[in-house]
Amino acid sequence: MNTSADPCFAPAVPLLGVEEAIERMLAQTGTVVRTRKAMLADAGGRILAEALTAPLDVPGFDNSAMDGYALNSADLATARAGGLPVSQRITAGMPGVPLIAGTCARIFTGAPVPAGADTVVMQEVCREQDARMVLDADAAVSAGANIRPRGNDIATGDTLLEPGCVLRAAHIGLVAAVGVDRLRIYRKLRVAVFSTGDELVEPGHKLAPGRIYNSNRYLLHELLITQGCKVIDLGTVPDAPAATRTALTRAAARADLIISSGGVSVGEEDHVKAALQALGEMTLWRIRMKPGKPLAFGRVHKSAFIGLPGNPVSVFVTFLLFALPVIRRLQGRSDTVPVSYPVRADFSCRAKGRREYVRVQVRASAEGPVAQAYPRQGSDVLSSVAWADGLVEIAENATVQPGDSVRYLPFAQWQQ
Numbered sequence: 491m492n493t494s495a496d497p498c499f500a501p502a503v504p505l506l507g508v509e510e511a512i513e514r515m516l517a518q519t520g521t522v523v524r525t526r527k528a529m530l531a532d533a534g535g536r537i538l539a540e541a542l543t544a545p546l547d548v549p550g551f552d553n554s555a556m557d558g559y560a561l562n563s564a565d566l567a568t569a570r571a572g573g574l575p576v577s578q579r580i581t582a583g584m585p586g587v588p589l590i591a592g593t594c595a596r597i598f599t600g601a602p603v604p605a606g607a608d609t610v611v612m613q614e615v616c617r618e619q620d621a622r623m624v625l626d627a628d629a630a631v632s633a634g635a636n637i638r639p640r641g642n643d644i645a646t647g648d649t650l651l652e653p654g655c656v657l658r659a660a661h662i663g664l665v666a667a668v669g670v671d672r673l674r675i676y677r678k679l680r681v682a683v684f685s686t687g688d689e690l691v692e693p694g695h696k697l698a699p700g701r702i703y704n705s706n707r708y709l710l711h712e713l714l715i716t717q718g719c720k721v722i723d724l725g726t727v728p729d730a731p732a733a734t735r736t737a738l739t740r741a742a743a744r745a746d747l748i749i750s751s752g753g754v755s756v757g758e759e760d761h762v763k764a765a766l767q768a769l770g771e772m773t774l775w776r777i778r779m780k781p782g783k784p785l786a787f788g789r790v791h792k793s794a795f796i797g798l799p800g801n802p803v804s805v806f807v808t809f810l811l812f813a814l815p816v817i818r819r820l821q822g823r824s825d826t827v828p829v830s831y832p833v834r835a836d837f838s839c840r841a842k843g844r845r846e847y848v849r850v851q852v853r854a855s856a857e858g859p860v861a862q863a864y865p866r867q868g869s870d871v872l873s874s875v876a877w878a879d880g881l882v883e884i885a886e887n888a889t890v891q892p893g894d895s896v897r898y899l900p901f902a903q904w905q906q
Contacts, residue, residue: 504778505776505777505778505783505844506774506776506777506778507777507778507845508777508778508779508811508845511774511777511785511787511812512811512812512815512827514773514774514787515774515787515796515812515815515816516815516816516819516826516827518773518787518789518794519794519816519819519820520819520820521676521819521820521821521822522676522677522679522746522820522821522822523822524676524677525539525540525674525675525676525677526674526675526677527672527673527674527675528672528673528674528675529671529672530662530665530666530670530671530672530673533657533662533665533673533675534657534658534659534662535656535657535658535718536656536657536673536675536676536678536718537654537655537656537657537675537676537718537821537822537823538651538652538653538654538655538656538657538661538673538674538675538676539653539674539675539676539822540653540674541649541651541652541653542649542650542651542665542670542673543647543648543649543650544644544645544646544647544648544649544650544668545646545668545669545670546644546646546668546669547640547641547644547645547646548641548642548643548644548667548668549638549640549641549642549643550640551585551602551603551640552602552603552637552638552639552640553600553601553602553603553637553638554597554598554599554600554601554603554610554636554637554638555599555610555636555637555638556599556610556612556613556636557597557598557599557612557613558597558610558611558612558613558614558616558636559574559576559594559595559596559597559610559611559613559616559623560580560589560594560595560597560603560604560607560609560610561574561589561593561594561595561607561609561610561611561623562589562591562606562607562608562609563608563609563632563633563634565592565594566609566625566631566633568592569594569611569616569623569624569625570624570625570626570627570629572622572624573619573622573623573624573625574592574593574594574622574623575592575593575594575621575622576593576594576595576596576618576621576622576623577589577590577593577594577595578595578596578604579595579596579597580595580596580597580598580601580602580604581598581601582598582599582600582601583600583601584601585602585604586601586602586604587604588604588605588606589604589605589606589607590606591606594607594611594623595607596618596623597610603637608633608634608637609631609632609633609634609635609636609637610635610636610637611623611625611629611631611635611636612636615629615631616629643667644667644668650664650665650668651664651665652824653822653824654822654823654824654825655824656718656823656825656906657673657675676821676822678718678719678720679717679718679719679720679746679747679817679820679821680719680720680722680744680745680746680747681714681719681720681721681722681745681746681747681748681749681817682722682723682724682740682741682742682744682745682747682748682749682793683707683710683711683714683721683722683723683724683748683749683750683751684723684724684725684726684727684737684741684750684751685704685706685707685710685725685726685727685750685751685752686726686727686728686729686734686750686751686752686753686761686762686800687704687726687729687752687753687800688728688729689701689702690702690703690704690707690726691703691704692704692707692726693708704726705802705872706751706752706798706800706802706805707723707725707726707751709802709805709806709872710749710751710798710805710809711723713806713809714749714817716904716905717814717817717818717821718821719817719821722741722744722745724737724740724741727750729753729761730761731761731764731765734753734761734762734764734765735765735768735769737750738762738765738766738769738770738790738795739769739790741790741793742769742770742790742791742792742793743791745793746793746794746820747793747794747795747796747816747817747820748790748793748794748795748796749795749796749797749798749809749813750762750795750796750797750798751798751799751800751805752798752799752800753797753800754775754784754785754786754797754798754799755784755799755800762786762797763775763786763797766786766788766790766795766797767788769790769791770788770789770790770791770795771788771789772786772787772788773787773788773789774786774787774788775787777808777812778843778844778845778886779811779844779845779846779847780841780844780845780846780847780869781799781801781803781804781807781808781847781869782798782799782804782807782808782811782847782869783799783844784797784799785797785798785799785808785812787812787816794816794820796812796813796816798813799869801869801870802869802870802872802875803849803868803869803870803871803872803874803875804869806872806875807847807881810828810881810899810901810904811828811847814826814828814904815827815828828899828903828904829899829903830883830897830898830899831897831898832895832896832897832898833852833858833859833860833861833882833895833896833898834855834857834858834859834860834861834893834894834895834896835860835861835863835882835890835891835892835893835894835895835896836860836861836862836863836892837850837861837862837863837890837892838889838890838891838892839863839884839889839890840888840889840890841884841885841886841887841888841889842887843886843887844886845883845884845885845886846883846884847881847882847883847884848861848863848864848867848881848882848884849863849864849867849874849875849877849878849881850862850863850864850878850879850880850881850882850898851864851877851878851879851880852879852880852898852900859898861880861882861896861898863882864877864878878901879900879901879902880898880899880900880901880902881898881899881901882896882897882898882899883896883897883898883899884896
């Protein structure tokens with residue numbers, strides 16, 4: 491694909507805003523539609539592919555919310571005056587028989603309420619004497635008390651889960667509660683990842699002068715595993731055009747999405763952008779933000795492609811802001827774009843021309859949550875990411891002073 495005449499890639503083209511870039515990336519991204527049935531015990535953490543409706547009521551019968559005595563509310567006065575004979579004993583899982591008029595039934599939590607009873611008196615406000623239940627004179631008991639009616643939790647036909655839901659423990663329990671043992675889920679997203687750079691060395695090996703350890707490879711691997719992806723690790727690719735094209739071709743043959751780190755800027759040794767344009771198409775490049783301006787998006791054959799910057803903090807921030815929404819859209823998730831909420835700044839900052847993302851920790855205070863910034867915010871300072879629990883977003887050309895309200899994006903939402 492020849493893009494030399496395309497004004498989108500001219501050096502003077504304005505940088506894209508963050509929201510515009512995300513919108514454009516998501517508009518060009520569809521769900522990977524292959525699905526399969528999974529046993530309930532194996533569905534945790536996976537993404538639901540079709541809505542689940544309740545096939546039955548939960549509970550399936552009126553049941554007692556307390557240990558106590560089931561009776562007809564018309565007999566409450568008699569229960570206080572002289573007591574009611576106890577005509578049967580009903581435990582959970584063992585239905586009783588219809589209640590004899592003028593009697594009560596000893597009943598336990600979760601047990602079916604017998605026909606003829608409409609109230610349960612909890613055992614703490616009564617006593618059993620000579621096979622009779624005597625209600626305390628001052629006990630406040632009303633008709634219908636302590637009974638959980640049929641369908642109180644779930645009614646037949648209720649929509650329990652929507653497509654795109656990530657199946658957590660509570661969801662799995664809910665599905666089990668209606669007797670469903672299999673769910674249709676999306677298959678795992680296949681993501682090929684590689685790093686570029688002749689300076690990169692694997693951890694555990696000796697560093698030669700001018701070399702650095704490849705932290706991006708392991709950072710991206712763990713970020714992708716956290717998102718439930720199947721990672722295809724292509725390792726480190728040399729700074730050479732042919733090697734870069736080969737890596738992209740191999741990745742496109744195996745993956746739904748390709749993610750690279752490094753090689754998308756404007757240096758003579760940045761070959762990813764040119765390789766992408768030669769093999770496929772690049773539809774987006776460079777974002778008006780800091781850290782992380784050089785970011786590319788496009789496609790190689792049928793695979794989506796995201797080219798992240800090379801500095802490790804830029805990799806982390808751009809992955810969270812741009813790669814994760816694309817990943818979640820491809821996965822079929824309904825929650826794609828991160829949310830933020832206001833906190834007060836405990837630092838000063840001026841964003842000069844680009845939106846800035848400051849690594850912060852948020853702590854409680856008497857005035858509400860306060861964001862403290864890491865003292866060094868360079869794009870090479872990976873320790874700032876390990877220390878932080880989120881990002882504060884500062885608009886282009888805005889100045890922040892201590893006490894100002896700022897938008898906080900917690901890392902925790904990207905780990906779910």
